[in-house]
Amino acid sequence: MNLALKDIRHGLFRFVLTCFGLGLLMTVVLAMIGIYNGLVADALAVVKAPAADVWVVEAGTKGPFAEASSIPVDTRDTVARMPGVAEAGAINYQTVEASFQDRTLRLYVIGYEPGRPGGPQTIAEGRGIGTSHFELVADRKTGLVPGDTIRLGRHRFTVAGLVDGAMNSGGDPAVYMTLADAMALQIELAPADQRVQVARGAGAVKSASVAAVIVRVMPGADVDLLTATLRQWKHLAALSQAEQENILLASVVDRARRQIGLFLGILLTVSAVVIALIIYTMTMEKLKQIATLKLIGAPDRSVVGLIVQQALILGASGWGIGLVLILLVKDVFPRRVVLEPFNVAVLAGIIFVVCIAASGLGVRAAMKVDPATALGG
């Protein structure tokens, strides 16, 4: 006879309510884990997207993500001629705000040279950029769909296709356009401003530059050697892909990452205390029944089984409910919530350990109960 299940069935509504409450708590924990992962994944997405081996940036900077970087666009030709370089492409980044259907979109504009590294790797819907000007490929989170048109700067762009998971470290969705369009967007002044500049005797346009040149090396080429060679040029700096990722994690999103990580730690601690308290209280409420069980001859394993099984069922139910809820609502979050099976499994392990530890407190109390307390009403 399984006493744990019988007891649960007896107070099913209360037990389900407790599991649901615990499930909500687990939802918050899983959401926080997902937000933490999402922050890291978002930060790395823009760096990983071009699948580069080396980033060539302005001398003395750690650009283009941690610091501003500006290099002449023809740097790409110089770099492309270096031994071991398979292909190189100039790339530009800027953040713009645009109006679309009565709402304001904050977009991370990536300008790249079609046919060279830096463009979208996979088109999820529609097609890639097929013309030299005024087409873009947008991340799905922009809400744009193929065929939409949107005004950026002085020109109207047509959405040719969509990609998934392209954004900057702040979570702003990305749009890809040709480098020429991106540079024009960066340097072209509004007509009135341009007239003022001409009247002042200044040039009509600002000088054009790109943020970085990204390099893919030939199979077997030595990335470290190439990076070291590029660094010898006084007017440029070079970073390997791994260095670029480390810079992002260590500086750009480091505080946000640590903040969320610390909050996650506190949340896990609170969850552990809540689970322990629930299990301990559940046991304390049953002390008279446990005394009766001991009096009529129930062995310790029956009493321990009653407490531990209920604790594990409670923990497993809370974990399950939390997982289902977060999977249902994760896409509603404004920023990406990334849950890996490993995270979910680790949380299950933590809950298991907490349940066993909390049961230990309950079992300790149960073992101390004098069977004589069952006598005398």
Place this chain on the structure above:
Amino acid sequence: MAIGDILVDVQAVAKHYGDGETRVDALRQVDLQVRAGEVIALLGPSGSGKTTLLNIIGCILDPSSGRVMLDGEPVFDGKWLRSDLRRLRLDKIGFIFQAHNLLPFLTAAENVSLVLDLAGWPADKGKERARELLDYLEVGHRAGVKPALLSGGEAQRVAIARALANRPRIILADEPTAALDSKRAQLVMDLLRKLATEQEASILTVTHDEKIFDRFDRLIHLRDGRLVDE
């Protein structure tokens, strides 16, 4: 063992709490023998040692000194002679409580069959035995009902069925009729007497209920931890 054999043999049992000036003697050199088939009442004012004696016989309280034999087996002689006292209780002793103490999450039948489950009976045999006992105690029609929905008399009969389930030779009852009206109290005592005879069991009852005194073979009075009258 047969009717007339000694099932409970308590020799010079004493129990005290504390030492020196704070010492309280709950039992002083008590000798008691109870034979199979006997139904005995333990009487006395509050604090006289009735429940202490019952707990010692039930192997849930350590005596300070003395000797206890249950069903012919020495179980205490200055110390407990068995380590598995719970198994001893399960096999030899049935408890009936004033507040019946049925487990609220089990049905009447499950409360009874739980004891058999713990004793290692096969589940189907345990259910059959529980059903027989409940029918015998005329609460078979309430077998599937949880204790909260049983009347006081029904709950007490289920508790008696639980105490008898594993056919113990010694039944210890603490105020078993306290929650019952006088008619039901008489019925319960008649039932216990009948069971004592049929199962060749000894029944020791702590009671204050004078209306049922005539249902006992012996009335044993305790005062200040001593047997004073029989």
